[in-house]
Amino acid sequence: MNRLFAKLPISEIASVERGKFSARPRNDPRYFGGDIPFLQTGDIARAGRFIVGWDQTLNAQGLAVSRLFPRGTIFMSIAANVGDVAISTFDAACPDSVVAVIPRNGADAEWLFQILRHCKDGLSSLATQNAQANLSLEKITPFRVPVPPLPEQCKIAEILRTWDEAIEKLEALRAAKRDRLTGLTQKLLGIGGAFPDRWKQRPLSAISTRVRRQNGGGDHPVMTISAKSGFRLQSEKFSRDMAGSSVDRYIVLHEGEFAYNKGNSLTAPYGCIFPLDRPTALVPFVYFCFALKADLSREFFAHLFAAGALNHQLSRLINSGVRNDGLLNLNPEDFFGCKVPVPPADEQSAIASTLTTAKQEIGLLETEIETLTRQKRGLMQKLLTGEWRVAV
Structure with missing residues (x-):
């Protein structure tokens, strides 16, 4: 050694x-x-x-x-x-x-x-x-x-610089693809609630059914929604299960159904909407949950909501800011009265496919960046301590 x-x-x-x-x-x-x-x-x-x-x-x-x-x-x-x-x-x-x-x-x-x-x-x-x-x-x-001799300092720096440059190139590519996704989203879905004129707009209540099914004691994971990452296990977000005895009041959500978290945050000042991506989950009863009608593309509407399509309407509906519990003052009737565009089914499918592919490309890059970063961290531990020595 x-x-x-x-x-x-x-x-x-x-x-x-x-x-x-x-x-x-x-x-x-x-x-x-x-x-x-x-x-x-x-x-x-x-x-x-x-x-x-x-x-x-x-x-x-x-x-x-x-x-x-x-x-x-x-x-x-x-x-x-x-x-x-x-x-x-x-x-x-x-x-x-x-x-x-x-x-x-x-x-x-x-x-x-x-x-x-x-x-x-x-x-x-x-x-x-x-x-x-x-x-x-x-x-x-x-x-x-730990301080190595100068020749080894220079060699170690050179090796780690190579890894940094590889990660930086991937990060630059990710940034470019994120910009492309933003451009595609604006082109395909509109900007600031200004949807293409050819699309009919209907109240959310007309294209969905509100979900309020109570927890019947089944084995469902308790989840919450993060504006940045969507559904997360509540125990992961808060380092412990915070549901306690109130879990009986939680809503049972099924895969593909949507939930609106009306919590205010810097990332999502008007709350956020995500579809559930697992078989079932328990979500807080303060969420507004709904299932789209069968002939609509969940994938399309997931992209639409992620783009903040309701923000313009919500900004006019929310009353007097944020409550003491951090939730926006918004009642269910106003939320489900928000109008959403409903393009033809084939257009929903084509838009969803394009945006999903763009997001998947970003996801692959993020995985590669995480892998390289983790590998570099291990390499730093070996090289900077002297556990591995470099030839100079």
Whole structure:
């Protein structure tokens, strides 16, 4: 077995400097709007290896109360998304919620980035947990990381760069296919509730039957709806089964039937509708559930609802925002009174096939990205610790 690399404090391989912005109030507009990138924790979270964009800039007055770091600096978030790292491709300033990490004593910059990324969990575990997590400079600099000789640092960085580039290419392709799906959806289904004129529109109540069947004690999984991913086991979302004694009031949903979760979220401000993709499930009684008439394409209407086809109508029907329980103020009569387009059956089928194929292509890419990411994570564990040695 190979001897593992010796561990050294981060302070011996890098200088770590906290960002700065001493103006008060922090949102004083006199300091912003220039041409100097002012990186925030969110810019780092959205980046891959490299930061290529930013949301905020400083002017000369703002820079005077901040600090500028050179292109190639590794920026680390020490608040909110603690431990996230990315390399800047430009000179940039940052506030004190971000630290700048610059290699020293001959350390390779790309290897340093990889080891910091690998140690994210260890670093974030040191953060204080107040209103929001925060990692101090005093805890970063003594943190010990395995440090190989410089030639091995460079080789390890080269190997991991190859994996990163492969993942980045797949992510770029996924982004392009998502854009294509958005374009196809708008072309085929319309935009903002403006459906093709040739399609008849009918109330949801006229093309579906409301489902209210009670739980009779069968062995059904208890599920909830996530705006991002559709139906999920309630125990997975909340780490425990939250139904308790109220499960008797839950609705039994059958495969292919739809449920509307009128919970408000950033992803779905007017709630979301999904069809059930398994034989049966118990869903909260506050959901509005329905089954489409037999001559309609469930696949087509799943795409239609996923595209937010009812949002324009719902935005006018929802009364006074969100209740204390997080649900939108909407009654069943208004929901089932929403009008939906009903194209001819052959057109429903053709549109559904096109959009499903586009979604499946994205799904295959996501699986490939997840696989490569998981493999790279295992490779990092081996290479960065010295368990596997590289020839130089």
